[in-house]
Amino acid sequence: MxxxxxxxxxxxxxxxxxxxxxxxxxxxxxxxxxxxxxxxxxxxxxxxxxxxxxxxxxxxxxxxxxxxxxxxxxxxxxxxxxxxxxxxxxxxxxxxxxxxxxxxxxxxxxxxxxxxxxxxxxxxxxxxxxxxxxxxxxxxxxxYTPEQIEIISKDYYHGTDGKEPRYYQRAVIDLVVEAYAKGVKRMMFVMATGTGKTYTAFQILYRLMQTTNGNNIRILYLADRNVLIDQTMDQDFKPFGNKMIKIENRTASTSYEIFMSLYQQLVQYNLPPDAPQPYEQFNRNYFDIIMIDECHRGSAKKNSEWRQILDYFSGAVQIGMTATPRDDADSDNSNISYFGEPLYTYSLKQGIEDGFLAPYRVTKVHINVDGGMDISEEDSAQSGGKLEVGQTIEKKDLALKLGIKKHYYLAAKRITDFLEKIGPMTKTIVFCDEEIDAAQMRSALIHYNETRQAENQNKYIMRITASDTEGKKHIGDFISKNVPTPTVVTTSQLLSTGVDTKAVGLIVLYRNINSLTEFKQIIGRGTRIVEEKKYYFDILDFRNATEHFFEPGFDGDPLPPIGPGNKNKPKRKKTPKPEPKPIITGDGHEIYIDSETKMVLDEHGKPMTVSYIEFSKEKLNTLYSSLDDFLTQWNQAERKQIIVDQMAKAGIKIDELMKHYPEKFQSRDIFDIIVNVAFNEPMLYRTERAKRIKEKNFLEKFQGDAKRVLEVLMQTYADQGILAFEENEALKNNELQDLGTPIFIKSLFGGKEQFKKVIRDIEEILYAA
Missing domain, CATH: 3.90.1570.30 (tt1808, chain A)
Structure with a gap:
């Protein structure tokens, strides 16, 4: 050009x-x-x-x-x-x-x-x-010094699959490499579960190993579960190949550069006082870098068995990574106190907003006895005196202490019904308090899914817990997005952290969760997106555990509940609707679901108690102090898109108002929607406003092609609205193609400025009081 x-x-x-x-x-x-x-x-x-x-x-x-x-x-x-x-x-x-x-x-x-x-x-x-x-x-x-430039100038790893770091991963990698170059000895980064911590760790270590003395850099990678080590070696760290070894049987050859190890392989309990610990087979200065996975889980805790590893190798650069940092200033369990403030934090909320993490919907189930139950004389007698009259049994102990197995069955029936609605082959984790609860829940779920259990080689429902050797054999199949069974898994703690459960679409909370850290880890089991297969997940909460969403340390807002017409935008809060499903238990207690609630939050993650139209009214009234104030800003705006953008920044989306209330706002002008919602003014249809131009004989001032252009533009306004009317693209309408370019069309009116004046004159008539 x-x-x-x-x-x-x-x-x-x-x-x-x-x-x-x-x-x-x-x-x-x-x-x-x-x-x-x-x-x-x-x-x-x-x-x-x-x-x-x-x-x-x-x-x-x-x-x-x-x-x-x-x-x-x-x-x-x-x-x-x-x-x-x-x-x-x-x-x-x-x-x-x-x-x-x-x-x-x-x-x-x-x-x-x-x-x-x-x-x-x-x-x-x-x-x-x-x-x-x-x-x-x-x-x-x-x-930067020349030595620092030598370190930071090294490139990322570029694999044959074309994968490259996302923007926040690049930021973490660059910040950690820079801190290393500057001689920082302890550092930490925070990334929400499912956002690629181990891939980011791989890129960090790869770049650091490319430095001039890179061949002499030795690295210790620490985790607390075998699955975390094996997953890392088989997936993200695979390009390291034969540079990497897993420490097993508390020993390893020293001819490698990267040592992958469980804490338990380097610390042995109950040794005689003078006996050396396994980590002492390495010289104190043997490792240059220690990468600590899930660093919130104890290694930074004073006086912990695992802390002694970090203390022994205190000369190494120590890099912690976690999804759930702890800052317990008054305790000895603060990884922030140990590693320092995070170099970078990528939160769950940001991950959801960016579209890298799956959003969630929450259904809270209230069972009538879950507020606790006072022990009657009959209860005491049935327990053989183990329970005292008047004693209150907490909800987590109801099923076991009172023998109310129907509690499991009631929950299992609700889980089964939920799966029927979202898809029975949805990978599901049911988190229970204890392993015995997980066993009871497995039995109850099978009761309602016998056909599917038989059709899937009795692996549709399985228990996977720390002591269940057979169940643990199937972890790989469960976390696979390509293997359908096991489909529904009951567990207590084994799957609560670290395991890369990409395919999980339903998390059931049948467990009391008192720790926000643990809650975030559990919710993280569902946050992965699997393209073409899974883009969001559901939470079914029997224990009111989702109250943790309201704590200051939690972020991320849920999707609307299941139902027709729902979009993932602020909506009316649903009031509880009782769904009594009484079951008489074997010991005479009546137990039933007395209500369910759907959690819907506004754009700040707070409970919404008003409709979207009321929400929009409140926001509009903060933008415009009066109708006159709005009219002034509307008329002064060179393009009405400016007004729409201003509203969007305040959390109001015109297109969402039209989607939520189509009968009310269909074919209305944006102007009318705003003044109606904010100031209760009556509305006109776009066709009614367009008639004003005809009634004023405005188009009769023009002739030939110029008049034809304005007729097409007015039809564009009537069909699509003011934003389309003001766009330059409107002049490229198929009906105007034979006239020439937009520049030529504007010349029909005497040039660009004269054309703009004609548009302003039209809008003045359209929006006259």
């Missing part, structure tokens, strides 16, 4: 920007990516329980450093935008990507921001920096 016109849209200006970047040595697919995908877009669920995604986040251009670290985001804007229009958007993307430089261009010049220095300047299209110049500027801004 020879010259840039003010009427060029963003796509057209990108051709000039691309040419300018290429001229400075930036090459697509090499050190420059076009439309770089940052997020996947949050998962939403429609009225048929089919999933779809919100729009993903893309950077127009992402420029990379020689080590493939994000270096600069460049945002493109249409030609008629002022210089720097997109710079704040670019800075926002840079903050996510931890890129040090941001730029914006309208095809005429670049506005460039150095985020480290806070300096902003303007370049001509010929002056944009090269990769070498930007990299040199970066290392100078950071004041």
């Amino acid at each position: 020879d010259s840039l016109d003010d009427d060029f849209n963003e796509t057209e200006t990108r051709e000039f920007i691309t040419d300018a970047l290429k001229a400075k040595g930036w090459k697509l697919g090499f050190n420059m990516r076009y439309e770089y995908k940052i997020t996947d877009g949050r998962v939403q669920i429609d009225e048929d329980d089919d999933s779809f995604r919100d729009e993903a986040l893309f950077a127009d251009y992402l420029l990379f450093a020689p080590n493939n670290q994000p270096l600069c985001v460049v945002e493109a804007k249409r030609a008629n935008q002022i210089e720097g229009t997109g710079i704040q958007q670019a800075i926002n993307y840079c903050n996510l990507l931890k890129a040090p430089f941001a730029a914006s261009s309208n095809g005429k010049s670049f506005v460039f921001t150095d985020l480290i220095k806070g300096h902003e300047e303007e370049f001509s299209m010929e002056e944009f920096p090269t990769q070498g110049e930007l990299w040199q500027k970066f290392v100078q801004d950071k004041q």
Whole structure:
């Protein structure tokens, strides 16, 4: 293209920007990516329980450093935008990507921001920096020493599968490598369950092993469960190949670089006082780096058996990773006190918003006796005097102490009914208090699923607990997304953490959970997304455990409950609806589900007690103090999209109002919807507003092609609304194609400014009081 016109849209200006970047040595697919995908877009669920995604986040251009670290985001804007229009958007993307430089261009010049220095300047299209110049500027801004540059300049691992780190994983990797280069000895990063901690750990270690003395770096990787070690070696760490060994039988050859070990392999209990511990087979300075998986689980705790490993190898750089950090300042169980504040935190809520984690829906089941039960004389007699009259039995002990096995059966029936609704082959974990509860629940579930149990080689329902050797053999099949059975698993603690249960679509809480850390780990079993198979999960709560959602330390909001017409947006809170299903137990107690509630939260994760229309009214009244205030802002807005964007930032989405209340708002103008919701004003249909133009004989002022253009635009308004009417794309309507380009069409009215005046005159008539 020879010259840039003010009427060029963003796509057209990108051709000039691309040419300018290429001229400075930036090459697509090499050190420059076009439309770089940052997020996947949050998962939403429609009225048929089919999933779809919100729009993903893309950077127009992402420029990379020689080590493939994000270096600069460049945002493109249409030609008629002022210089720097997109710079704040670019800075926002840079903050996510931890890129040090941001730029914006309208095809005429670049506005460039150095985020480290806070300096902003303007370049001509010929002056944009090269990769070498930007990299040199970066290392100078950071004041790296030559030794530090040698470490941070190493590249990521690039496998044949094309997998690369997500934006937050890149951020973690880069921050840890930088901290290592600066000599930090203890550090920690926090990533929500299911967001790829071990893959991130692999990339960190891979980069550190590429340094000049990389061949001499020795690494100890610690975990507390065999499945965590085996999973890591077989999956994310597999490229390390024969550089890696698993410590077994409390010993290992020293001819390896990476040692994978359980704490239990390095610490032996009940040794004589003078006997050496297994970790002492290694010199204190043997390991350069120790990577601690699930570092909230005890190794940082003072006086713990496992802590002595970290103390013994205190000279090594120690990197902790966890989904659930602990900051118990008044106790000895704080991994933050040990490792320091996290270098980076990627939360469950952010993972759900970005579309990398599955959102969830919550159903709370209330059983009549679960508030506790006072022991009667009959109860005491039946227990042989083990229970005292007047003693209160807590709900977690009801089934065992009173022998109310029907409690299990009632819960099992509800779980079975739930599975019938969401799909009986949905991988499910039922968390119970004790292993004996898991055994009882297994029996109760089989009672209601005998046919499926028989059809699936008696593996449709299984118990998998720490002491169940046979059950543990099937963990691999259960966590597989391709093996259908076991389908429903009962457990107590074994599957609560660490196990990569990607396919789980239902988590049943038949267990009292007093720890927020444990609760987050359990919920994390369902947060993985499996493309084409699983995009969200359900929680069925029998123990009110989901009250932990309301604690300050928890984040992430659930999906709407199952039912017709539900979307994943703020909705009316459902009031409890009793569903009495009485069962008379063998000991005479009546037990039944007396109610169920659906948990629905607003955009801040707080319980919503109003409808979406009431929610929107409240938000609109914070944006606009009065009807006159709104009218002023509406009329002054150059394009009405500005108003819609302003509302969206406040949590109000016009399209969602129309979806929730189609009969009320169908074919209404955005203007009418706003004034009706916020100020109870009556509404007109778009066709009624369009008639005003005809009644004013406005179009009669124009003739020929100019009149034809306005007639097509008015039909666009009546059919699609004001946003489509104002878009430049409206001038590319099929009915106007024979007239020429938008630039030529505007010339029919005397040019761009005169055309804009005609549009303003039309809108003045449309929205006259």
